[in-house]
Amino acid sequence: MPFTGNYMRFVLGTWDxxxxxYCQTNTSASDYGACYGVWGRLYFVQSDTTTxxxxxxxxxxxxxxxxxxxxxxxxxxxxxxxxxxxxxxxLYFVRSKHHTNVIAFNCGSFTIGTESVADPNNLxxxxxxxxxxxxxxxxxxxxxxxxxxxxxxxxNIANQxxxxxxxxxxxxxxxxxxxxxxxYSKMQNNVFFAVIAFIGxxxxxxxxxxxxxxxxxxxxxxELRKTVxxxxxxxxxxxxxxxxxxxxxxxxxxxxxxxxYDDNQNILYLYNLxxxxxxxxxxxxxxxxxxxxxxxxxxxxVAKAWLDLLNERNAQIPPQAELP
Amino acid sequence: MSGKGTGKPxxxxxxxxxxxxxxVKVRKGKKWxxxxxxxxxxxxxxxxxxxxxxxxxxxxxxxxx
Numbered sequence: 001m002p003f004t005g006n007y008m009r010f011v012l013g014t015w016d017x018x019x020x021x022y023c024q025t026n027t028s029a030s031d032y033g034a035c036y037g038v039w040g041r042l043y044f045v046q047s048d049t050t051t052x053x054x055x056x057x058x059x060x061x062x063x064x065x066x067x068x069x070x071x072x073x074x075x076x077x078x079x080x081x082x083x084x085x086x087x088x089x090x091l092y093f094v095r096s097k098h099h100t101n102v103i104a105f106n107c108g109s110f111t112i113g114t115e116s117v118a119d120p121n122n123l124x125x126x127x128x129x130x131x132x133x134x135x136x137x138x139x140x141x142x143x144x145x146x147x148x149x150x151x152x153x154x155x156n157i158a159n160q161x162x163x164x165x166x167x168x169x170x171x172x173x174x175x176x177x178x179x180x181x182x183x184y185s186k187m188q189n190n191v192f193f194a195v196i197a198f199i200g201x202x203x204x205x206x207x208x209x210x211x212x213x214x215x216x217x218x219x220x221x222x223e224l225r226k227t228v229x230x231x232x233x234x235x236x237x238x239x240x241x242x243x244x245x246x247x248x249x250x251x252x253x254x255x256x257x258x259x260x261y262d263d264n265q266n267i268l269y270l271y272n273l274x275x276x277x278x279x280x281x282x283x284x285x286x287x288x289x290x291x292x293x294x295x296x297x298x299x300x301x302v303a304k305a306w307l308d309l310l311n312e313r314n315a316q317i318p319p320q321a322e323l324p
Numbered sequence: 325m326s327g328k329g330t331g332k333p334x335x336x337x338x339x340x341x342x343x344x345x346x347x348v349k350v351r352k353g354k355k356w357x358x359x360x361x362x363x364x365x366x367x368x369x370x371x372x373x374x375x376x377x378x379x380x381x382x383x384x385x386x387x388x389x
Contacts, residue, residue, distance in 0.1 A: 275384055280368040291372065293382040 023192040033057030038064040042192045207242040211258035212309040257306035261286055271295050277303040350385040
């Protein structure tokens with residue numbers, strides 16, 4: 001099971017970690033819009049371009065802020081474009097600097113999730129924050145809680161003076177994923193902020209035997225039973241490497257229909273099956289680069305039985321394949 | 325079997341081609357390989373081309389088009 005891994009750095013502005021980084025947000029002050037103690041740039045939100053034309057703020061002229069003229073909720077970014085693995089190990093470190101250390105004016109929350117490459121509407125967000133950071137919630141007491149599933153505790157992202165780190169392991173709800181992150185900020189005018197995050201991930205390739213097996217069905221070989229003995233949908237049984245699964249399945253189930261998905265090569269192997277019997281939803285889920293027919297079905301009822309049972313266990317996923 | 329009239333043996337993963345069939349190039353690993361297409365199949369929002377791969381198996385590869 002090969003591992004792959006990477007890390008990325010996500011930055012919205014930077015600040016000096018030792019100086020008291022600060023921007024003047026008092027519009028009556030003579031130095032309104034100036035930023036001090038900045039290493040790099042902060043983000044300064046000021047949507048009034050009539051009173052304060054773009055480029056007129058002192059920090060813009062000094063080059064130590066980036067001006068936002070629109071108020072946004074979400075600043076999304078992509079961590080990994082396509083990851084066809086079942087198991088993700090994520091680690092992230094995030095630190096932010098805001099208008100004040102007490103989050104009364106602006107607040108950020110940070111999240112990591114996944115979306116399906118095939119279907120961007122299939123969105124999964126890891127439960128890193130406790131409730132959605134709505135405006136009312138942020139405004140109430142300046143709360144901006146982020147949930148740490150490892151320690152089962154809640155921390156305030158903006159009160160961290162040394163940053164915060166999360167290690168977690170999770171199983172996405174689909175293959176063929178884009179791992180995404182986002183910084184959520186309360187829509188507040190005349191504020192400054194900066195966010196920096198380091199995100200590392202490791203992925204383990206996990207080929208699957210795709211064959212619905214009943215819980216009480218006899219399956220020889222203890223190892224195989226542990227691996228593919230039963231799963232809710234008949235799809236997400238993880239195994240060793242693809243060739244081992246194919247060889248074992250050939251021996252144990254020579255007269256059954258099954259498929260093996262090699263998520264390292266992105267190849268779907270079909271046994272006692274043809275393309276006609278592979279449902280569209282499975283193709284959408286796996287997005288295989290190729291399919292190879294190990295053995296065409298001598299008896300179509302075997303292939304149809306596989307399809308019917310797979311559809312039955314995944315009835316929530318339309319549409320189904322059209323049989324010839 | 326010689327490949328593409330060059331007199332050189334086919335490299336692994338490069339099915340031989342024959343005249344008269346539609347040919348497409350599919351990306352296998354880091355290489356583009358020309359194959360004879362026996363048909364096309366649409367599955368979901370993906371389109372696959374069918375050919376016999378060098379391992380002798382009926383293969384459906386995601387269409388480069």
